[in-house]
Amino acid sequence: MTFDGQLFSGITVLAAVAESRSFTRAADALGLSPSGVSKAMKRLEQRMGVRLIERTTRSLKLTDDGQRLYDEVGTHLVGIEDAAARASGSKDSVRGRLRVNVDPFFSRIALAPSLAGFLNRYPDLSLELIMRDDVGDLVADGFDLAIRFGQPPVGSFVGRRLDETRVLTVASPGYIEAHGRPEHPYDVDRHQRILFYNAGAARAFEWQFCRADEVLEVRPAGHLLVSDVGTMLGACVAGAGIAQVLELGAEDLLRSGQLIELFPDWPDERFPLYALYPSRQHLPAKVRTFIDFCVANLVARRQ
Template sequence: MAFDSRLLGGIGVLSAVIEAGSFARAGEAMGLTQPAVSRAVARLEERVGIRIFNRTARAISLTDEGRRFYEAVAPHLAGIEEAAVDAAQSRARVRGKLRVNVDGTFGHYALAPRLAEFLERFPDLSVEISVRDRMGDLVADGFDVAVRFGIPEPSSYRARLLLETRVLTCASKAYVARYGEPRHPNDIATGHQCVLMRDPKTSRAFEWEFHRGNEIIPLAVAGRLMVNDTGSLLGACLGGTGIAQLLELYAKELIADGKVILLLPEWVDETFPLYAYYHGSNFVSAKVRVFLDFVREIAA
């Protein structure tokens, strides 16, 4: 198919619709009427030969073909924008809105406290943080980048390892005073209450393991409380409900301040990875690039 220069304008409208979430809001952002936006999308669908959106009276959503199409072209739009900025010799190279899908643990305890520093570096950039249990579809949901704990699943996104934080077993002073301190991982299974963390992928509790060098002990632990977020896990641990497995990323300060006790300090070799995900392309926008660098900096 010969290149149709009008495609670029249609793709620009498509990008605005995805970012705004509706034809009406995209029209407001672009200074167009809703029918004009709808016609532009319809022309784009006709030119590329696919249906890009599922439309109902109340909402729109990307079709599978539309998602794949936008995933392929979105990074190139960012590259065109950056090239235009460079050509104008503008100093505002990092600008616009950065939408981030973030794991709650990292968002609450590492990213949010440092965002003021990031925004100060880039005064022409605004950031929207969305804390979610799962990454979902970055393209359909309009996200530029995601930061999630866990092993990457197969996908079309690019994944960058940011850190591997240790898994620490902790309890409050009150809990240890009442129930004693375990001397071996097996002691936890036989005489202790644990605070369990729900795995959003399975809706069951995360399994516990204890690592010491090459030695690994999987452990079936018991507990009357299961939570689905780090704040509740920390609160229950600090309140003496039971033993909890915490990530060193945020637990190290609690241990240093004496708010929790590190149990079994010789069994702390298990690690949990933190990855950043972004659209798979050789073109990475300036705002995503500086954000990835910043996250690696604060996660170090």
């Protein structure tokens, strides 16, 4: 059998460009320079005798011929990648670069204290934890997976629920002493409130109170809006207002009495945590291992 290495190399570059929609991101994924990617595409187009990519100063997209070629070879490339991984043992070895789009709050409270031990266990792994406001396009942005709170957005990826944490309505003893304690969830509308910014919706998160099948909604109005959990917790402890916080990360403040849960009889509002990754049949060992690491840290926090 004759093997045309140059043709295979060009198609590999085409696949990277098609998935990332960027010469620069394709170059990063392949370990090439952007000019190297551009030259490889020109050689492939000359070899095929057709134009495969339309590129302007603002956008890049495949031509009809380019899209057809990519659609036909894409599944074969995945099969080759899986076969090579099995042959090299990387399906069972934690190695290489792992790039994670991670919620900054979760990373800070649940991962940071254990990262040194994790990296010591896997010295061949290079871990990149990138904090973003939203999931975005995992493949185009070069991420292996994302760890995010909230229901998964619509997209071409698999979501695995790792945990769910209660949403608590809290205030400091000082705030309660100065302004009184609301007796019912609807009473918070007459209090100073600290709201949290929902970047995906470009507005404050809604306030809900849940008890069994009963759900109450209170309009998200307040005199302070923040987008950082640490700032929200600190302002609440200082008496700036009532806040809705995740139980995950607020446990110490509740145990020490710096924050008081206002409505323990409304205990059923939950916020999920998901691992999101591209839809592939077999997860690399490095992805599986990192997800297990996240779950282990969540379990340890409850003990």
